[in-house]
Amino acid sequence: MGRAPCCDKANVKKGPWSPEEDARLKAYIEQHGTGGNWIALPQKIGLKRCGKSCRLRWLNYLRPNIKHGAFSEEEESIICGLYVTIGSRWSIIAAQLPGRTDNDIKNYWNTRLKKKLFGRQPKERSTGRITNGLKAETTKRDQKEPSMVNGAGNGIVNHNQYWPQLADFTTPSTLHEIPNIPHHGSPVDQLACVGGRFSEDHLRSVFSTFVDFQNPIHIPPTPLISEMLTEPSSNILGSFQSVNSICCDTPQSSNTHFINTIREAVPNAWNELQYFVNDVSEDEVIYSNQQSSDVLLEAFCGNCSSRASSTPESSNSWNDMSSLVDPLTVSEYEACRPVIQQDCSAPFRESMYFVPR
DNA sequence: AACGGCGCCAACCGCAGCCAG
DNA sequence: CCTGGCTGCGGTTGGCGCCGT
Numbered sequence: 001m002g003r004a005p006c007c008d009k010a011n012v013k014k015g016p017w018s019p020e021e022d023a024r025l026k027a028y029i030e031q032h033g034t035g036g037n038w039i040a041l042p043q044k045i046g047l048k049r050c051g052k053s054c055r056l057r058w059l060n061y062l063r064p065n066i067k068h069g070a071f072s073e074e075e076e077s078i079i080c081g082l083y084v085t086i087g088s089r090w091s092i093i094a095a096q097l098p099g100r101t102d103n104d105i106k107n108y109w110n111t112r113l114k115k116k117l118f119g120r121q122p123k124e125r126s127t128g129r130i131t132n133g134l135k136a137e138t139t140k141r142d143q144k145e146p147s148m149v150n151g152a153g154n155g156i157v158n159h160n161q162y163w164p165q166l167a168d169f170t171t172p173s174t175l176h177e178i179p180n181i182p183h184h185g186s187p188v189d190q191l192a193c194v195g196g197r198f199s200e201d202h203l204r205s206v207f208s209t210f211v212d213f214q215n216p217i218h219i220p221p222t223p224l225i226s227e228m229l230t231e232p233s234s235n236i237l238g239s240f241q242s243v244n245s246i247c248c249d250t251p252q253s254s255n256t257h258f259i260n261t262i263r264e265a266v267p268n269a270w271n272e273l274q275y276f277v278n279d280v281s282e283d284e285v286i287y288s289n290q291q292s293s294d295v296l297l298e299a300f301c302g303n304c305s306s307r308a309s310s311t312p313e314s315s316n317s318w319n320d321m322s323s324l325v326d327p328l329t330v331s332e333y334e335a336c337r338p339v340i341q342q343d344c345s346a347p348f349r350e351s352m353y354f355v356p357r
Numbered sequence: 358a359a360c361g362g363c364g365c366c367a368a369c370c371g372c373a374g375c376c377a378g
Numbered sequence: 379c380c381t382g383g384c385t386g387c388g389g390t391t392g393g394c395g396c397c398g399t
Binding site: 037059089102 | 383384385386387388389392393
Binding site for chain 1: 364365366367368369370
């Protein structure tokens with residue numbers, strides 16, 4: 001038996017609010033407050049609305065001190081920084097921006113900031129709308145607000161166009177070149193050391209440690225790659241291993257740790273990147289860089305990476321691998337395994353980095 | 358001028374957590 | 379402790395309006 005509906009759906013009005021409804025709701029709440037019961041509120045006012053709808057209308061539109069209109073660069077910076085560090089906790093992010101609602105911020109992120117940060121159009125979702133990235137990226141509106149669109153993946157760097165108040169770091173090739181990031185401690189701590197304020201260049205610098213924008217290595221499609229791209233594997237570890245051998249040639253255990261570490265350190269950016277990989281074809285260029293991935297490993301993991309076995313090994317299962325790696329690495333992986341399996345059901349092909357030629 | 362594509366944003370939906378009884 | 383109702387949250391959707399063809 002399902003839960004009881006919060007209101008009589010047949011008897012409630014849906015859709016846009018009329019000025020009269022707004023006025024009645026506003027007047028009542030200003031005079032009496034919500035009474036702690038949104039469900040009962042519409043009946044008291046005589047509105048044919050669901051209580052949740054009233055609450056939403058009040059919180060997002062009618063309550064005092066709501067700020068409408070364009071977001072400032074400072075606000076953008078805060079949103080981006082918090083999103084990278086805490087994810088889509090819109091209510092928490094909204095709490096840092098007086099006058100802004102979580103809904104506003106969520107919309108702003110989904111429609112504008114995401115594109116600004118990552119440059120490519122989102123992968124088409126099953127229920128989502130199909131977007132025309134190229135067209136979208138060159139609309140007048142976007143031209144008015146320059147984005148990193150043209151900088152992503154082609155080595156062109158925009159220096160803090162959106163975060164002018166931040167230091168104008170050139171794109172460093174490794175994390176070591178980013179000021180104030182300690183090279184020890186947990187990845188999260190390290191990222192937190194920049195105050196959760198990530199400019200486009202911060203993000204690029206993080207990713208450039210394993211995506212070498214300047215010196216891409218072109219790996220011709222192999223049957224293995226093609227298979228990975230077209231045939232989702234249920235064996236994620238197998239995919240990791242494949243990627244390991246294709247991309248980095250680093251010890252498998254290190255690479256697994258590396259992957260997990262990145263996922264842990266920048267989960268949302270990671271998810272975003274997966275999200276942007278949609279139209280992979282054989283003429284895509286795959287970028288990889290062993291040296292940079294090693295640097296990232298070191299930067300993120302400190303001594304952790306050195307604990308992992310350095311013996312290259314062929315193996316298709318974690319059990320086989322576990323004897324080669326530090327127990328901590330195993331437990332760390334096992335802890336996040338359900339998440340990985342959930343997130344990477346179309347496995348590593350969606351986690352690899354493809355940049356169009 | 359008409360039409361289609363797309364972005365934007367208000368609003369809806371469903372789930373999870375909280376809390377009182 | 380259990381249950382049911384309410385609230386809050388995040389993801390998704392629908393519709394309007396702008397823009398390009």
